[in-house]
Amino acid sequence: MSHENGTHETNVKLFTSEFNQNPYPNFSKLRQEDPIHQTLMPNGHYSWIITRYEDAVAVLKDSRFIKDYTYLLGEEEQEEAHANSSIFVRNMLFSDPPDHKRLRGLVQKAFTPKMIEGLRGRVEEITNELLDRVQEKGQMNLIDDFAFPLPIIVICEMLGVPSQDRDKFRTWSNTLVEASNNPENAEQIQTHMTEFVMYLKQLCAERRQNPKDDMISKLIQSEEEGDSLSEQELYGVISLLIIAGHETTVNLITNGVFALLENPGQKEQLKNDPNLIESALEEFLRYNGPVEFSTDRWASNTVELRGKTIAKGDHVIVALDSANRDPEQFEDPDVFDITRGKSKHLAFGKGIHFCLGAPLARLEAEVAVTTLLRRMPELRLNTDPEALEWRPGILMRGLIELPVQF
Ligand code: HEM
Known part of the structure; x- marks a missing residue:
């Protein structure tokens, strides 16, 4: 793996806690000064970071950037690496064709816009139940009380996973996505991963005995x-x-x-004209997309990009939240404007790994935000915005807490 030709002296500091709080000034610098930037990552490995929109699209669509690095190994090493690989990468997101298509195909049908639209009534019901629990209190932590449980209950019901176990999943999945920025916690990460695997094995063993009408039972059937x-x-x-x-x-x-x-002006506009919700959702995705960086990719061959040589075996990630603020693509990109309408943001990725759950995410957010503004029209922050903290880790962009009153 090369790291000589790409390292470039910029005064950009990535992945510090300051960066986490607001990555956008540094993204802007990188787009201007070194849009294909090689840097040392928190895990001790070098990585190329792609920050411009045009390059981001090119990389995400380029089949020379692969997801399963074991293809870069010799035959024997490949077998060994496969045997030792974590189960958390044995899925479409970390696979290349033809495995990618086979794995995505197994669940794709359940996520088509038509199938997802069929869940609208249930999503509305859960949304209202969650808001019923806090309505009288006049305040809530928007994440713990509302934004977190809603999608969990929905996906647990679709899969057939007991949603009362959701606190366990939260711990395990938080550990997994924050792991890349947290090398010093290796022991705890290992413990959580082992617990998660044990849980999955037990759940599938139980469902093998008692199949139900859910996605896990269907997947078990495909496996058998x-x-x-x-x-x-x-x-x-x-x-x-x-x-x-x-x-x-x-x-x-x-x-x-x-x-x-x-x-607040935009909030009022959306409250007064709920038809703006579709356009508003696309702006939420563009302005502060939940997935800050794409997942890992590796160059399967040497690739020349904007005068930089990305060598075979080099690791590459795309800064999706940077691409979505690229002034070459979006006018006044740092302005939040819910009336932009159709948007070519990359919040759901691009190419064959384009988010499978996009229709579900859009439906949930649409129902959640519309219902929230309708039922709690006086919604406002219940803290100093400066006191709010963003989660550590480089994959996801999200707040730790959001106290609100209404
Ligand atoms: C706002 C919510 C969401 C955002 C912003 C989002 C974003 C993304 C992105 C950026 C990718 C591609 C990553 C890459 O290429 O490196 C992706 C892939 C994926 N997402 Fe989502 N996602 C969201 C919600 C969901 C939900 C609710 C589900 C399902 C329950 C889901 C399932 C998947 C799957 C299975 C893939 C892999 C697709 C493939 O490799 O073919 N996502 N998502």
Whole structure:
């Protein structure tokens, strides 16, 4: 892996706690000064960071950037690496064609816009139940009381996972997504991963005995029927859906509501014209997208990009939240404007790994925000905005807490 040609002297400091609080000034510097930037990551490895919109699209669509690095190894090493790989990567997000298509195909049908639209009534019901619990109190922590439980209950019901176990999932999936920025906590990460795997195995064993009308039972059936899904992949796909269901939509709802509260004029506009919700959601996704950086990719060949040589085997990540603030693509990109309408943001990625859950995330956020503004029209922050903290870790962009009153 090379790291000589790319390192560039900039005064950009990535991945510090200051960066976490507001990455945008540094993203802007990188887009201007070194848009294909190689840097040392918190995990001690070098990585190329892509910050401009045009390059981000090119990389995400380029099949030379692969997801499964084991293809870069010799045959023997490859087998060993596969045997030792964590089950959390045995799914479509960390696979390349043809495995990618096979794995995505197993669950794709459940996530089509039509299937997801069928969940609207249930999503509304859960939304109202959650708001009923806090309405009288006049205040809540928007995350713990609302934005977090809503998508969890929905994905748990779709999969057939007991939603009363959701605190456990929260701990496990938080650990997994924050792991890359947290190398010193290796022991705790290992413990949580082992607990999560044990849980998945137990759940699948139980469901094998007593199949139900849920996605886990259908996946078990695919695993038993033929060669479309191995046992490891069964756990890998379920864990990905649990993690994606936990870590993303919560931030879409929270980051969106926070932006509205910081821009009261826009909040009023949306309250007065709920038809703006579709356009507002796209702006939530663009302005402070829940997934800050794409997941890992590796160059399967040498790739020349904007005069930089990305060598075979080099690690590459795309700063999605930077691409979405690129002035070459979006006018006044740092202005939050819910009336932008159709937007070509990259918050759900691009190319073959484009988010499978996008229709579900959009439906949940639409119902959540519309209902919240209707039922709590006086919604406002219950803290100094300067006191709010953003979560550590580089993958996700989300607040730790959002106290509100209404
Ligand atoms: C606002 C919410 C969400 C955002 C912003 C989001 C974002 C993303 C992004 C950026 C990717 C591509 C990552 C990459 O290429 O490196 C992705 C992939 C994926 N997302 Fe989401 N996601 C959201 C919600 C969900 C939900 C609710 C689910 C399902 C329960 C889900 C399931 C997936 C899956 C399975 C993939 C992998 C697709 C593939 O590899 O073919 N996502 N998501």
